[in-house]
Amino acid sequence: MAQKSIQELEVLLRARYPVIYVVSWEEGRVEEALAQIARRREKKLYLWSIARGLQQYGSPVEGKRRADERTTDPPVALDHVLESMENAIYVFRDLHQFFNSPAVTRRIRELASYLKNSYKTLVIIGPTLQVPTELQKDVTVVEFDLPDREELNSLLDRTLSEVNESTGRELSVAPEARDRILGAASGLTLNEAENVFAKTLVISGRLSEEDLPIILSEKEQTIRKSGLLEYYHADTNLAQIGGMDVLKDWLSKRSVAFDSEAAKFGLPAPKGVLLIGVQGCGKSLTAKAIAGVWGLPLLRLDVGRLFNSLVGSSEENMRTAIRVAESVAPAVLWVDEIEKSMAGSQSSGSTDGGTSARVLSGFLTWLQEKTAPVFVVATANSIDQLPPELLRRGRLDETFFVDLPDATERREIFQIHLQKRGRDSTCFDVIALAEAAEGYSGAEIEQCIIAGLFEAYSAKRPLSTEILLRCTRDSVPLSRTMKEPIDRLREWADGRARRASTGEAPRIQALVSGGRKLEMDHLDPIEKEG
Structure with missing residues (x-):
């Protein structure tokens, strides 16, 4: 929930944490949240960018167009924060791009020591987390959550209201369709959701369940940009799979577990399923059918893409792939032939310095602890190379054997x-x-x-x-x-x-x-x- 991130930010500001790094693509939402906190705490809010320098939040549009050339240089802007006597929050956009500069990292370390005894706070906003070793003990990281259903619902109402006002129409969305639309838009930023709602209205002139593929196409863009996951267009359904009546019944009962009513009933989102069986008996087809029937994006994780020769890169790639999958949730994550991907984990210490074991450990820990509605479908043709940790109940909901x-x-x-x-x-x-x-x-x-x-x-x-x-x-x-x-x-x-x-x-x-x-x-x- 975004409200949780806002509360965490306010607690850190009140506790006088000197340097806070907010990871988010949505600068506007973060700055608006900080503005609300600043008003409650009677603080001023200043924004910095390399293009505009330091400017006060809420200043007239004419002022925003003019850059303060005196503070566009990062070290100079940081010095201004150090010298200022105001009770304020200073937001620096994309400052992580200058962390390779010794002058910048040195000033941040000095600021971290000085700001503890002041009523000033430095907040860095960036889409990715890049904290150099020198700053790891001075910077506190907050991952700002994507919009929740309440925010998306408000955006949907506002979009419909604007369209109705400008066109004289009376567009509305049925309650059942609204729930599916908000579920499909979950994982998008407010800007992405607003764009895709507008796109849907332009293409079909309405917003209904039939328009879900248009909304899901926006998530496809997010997946493609990551480079670590493949997006599959799931046009298969369970009727196209012969047999497997037990598995089909199991999946049908869980198809409704992603809506808001299921959460109110007390149902957790299903974690996933492991399909083991003979080659060619429909395991991969089932993964595609699940996404098609449930109306969710299907993401394929190719573990081979994760491995990189640079130390620590493979583990970071796994974390990035997981973050991308969670960012477009609810979704189906398909790990095909998982036994081949994890085959070297047992001897990883002597073959690749433990990289495979660490990647597997990160994946298994996520399976155990994940709260995002990402349904994992893992398929395997052989049990000889399957890590025993994967078979333990709790990481996946069920293990099915798909026979001839x-x-x-x-x-x-x-x-x-x-x-x-x-x-x-x-x-x-x-x-x-x-x-x-x-x-x-x-x-x-x-x-x-x-x-x-x-x-x-x-x-x-x-x-x-x-x-x-x-x-x-x-x-x-x-x-x-x-x-x-x-x-x-x-x-x-x-x-x-x-x-x-x-x-x-x-x-x-x-x-x-x-x-x-x-x-x-x-x-x-x-x-x-x-």
């Missing part, structure tokens, strides 16, 4: 992919196809249909059950070539993970090598002696 589809699920998968490619599934014998595809994953069934389409197109014939049966029988599924690892995975999951579906696990046929065939009918049988 049974006969009923295979029929459903054939129907989904046939309809996806413009074919009427009732014109095919999906029962025979499902039987022929025993031991096949959903991805392998899809590839059989694609192979059948190639066969039919090259032969100038319509796609038929016969063609699909031939393509299915000609293919060898992964469950046969990798039977032993999959059996071991199934054995591990029994009793350790919840099955994603109620269906029975299909049988996996072992590969049988062709034996020598002898024609014996022309030979006389060998008589047994005795």
Whole structure:
């Protein structure tokens, strides 16, 4: 809540903390909050920037346009703060950009010592946290929260009121749609939210649930700028996934846990889920479907992007990725094949100086302690390299085992992919196809249909059950070539993970090598002696 940040700032000012570093992209909101505090504490408020120098807050517009060239230089402006006798708050914008100057850091250290015995406070505002070693004991950091629902709701009312006043219309937002819109705008700055509300009104002439993709597109910009996370357009739903009825039911019950009514009921936001299972059985597709059904942005964390050769950079990249994910919350964070990302953590001390272990530790600590509504979907194909810390309850809500589809699920998968490619599934014998595809994953069934389409197109014939049966029988599924690892995975999951579906696990046929065939009918049988 932003109110919490304002209260923290006021406490620090009253306690005479000399130098406060406020991390925020919203200078205007922070300065307005400080102005309110200054009025209550009967203090003056001064603002500094490299372009304008020192100016008093609330001065006439004409005065703001003129720069005070005497105080545009950072060391000179800091000296002015030191020499001033006023009871005031001095806000310096982007002063962190000059921390590489010994003259600046020296003056801040001297100020920190002097201001403790005065009624003056130095406040630095910057979008990123950059505190040099020399100042770490003198500077107190406050992360100013993004707008809460109350602020966004007020902004939405103000935007609608301005549009209605200027156009003579009577636009309004239904209560249910308002809740979804505010949820989608959560994580945006006030300026970003105002821009996207205006953009939505220009494009569609209204604000409704159908306009959520437009609002979410603003969050996509934030993700792209970070460079550490990938934004996926989630256009998949659970109906496009065959089987997994238990997992679907579990997800459906948690789809309403992000709205305000759920919070009033006492429901916490769900933390996440770990999907372990056979390759190609729909784990990644499920991550996309969750975001699509819940109407949340889908972010993919590629752990490989986090690692950097500079000491400490990898850990900072992880923290940055987490901050970005939380800044656009509520959201779905997808960590694909997490076992490969964390594979080197056990031997990290002897291979990379402990970097992998520290990155993993930071991620696991965040999973345990996070309060932001970021739903984590972690997928894994193997349990051999999974860190045991990840499996402990409390970090994620549930661990599901996604097995190969049974006969009923295979029929459903054939129907989904046939309809996806413009074919009427009732014109095919999906029962025979499902039987022929025993031991096949959903991805392998899809590839059989694609192979059948190639066969039919090259032969100038319509796609038929016969063609699909031939393509299915000609293919060898992964469950046969990798039977032993999959059996071991199934054995591990029994009793350790919840099955994603109620269906029975299909049988996996072992590969049988062709034996020598002898024609014996022309030979006389060998008589047994005795």
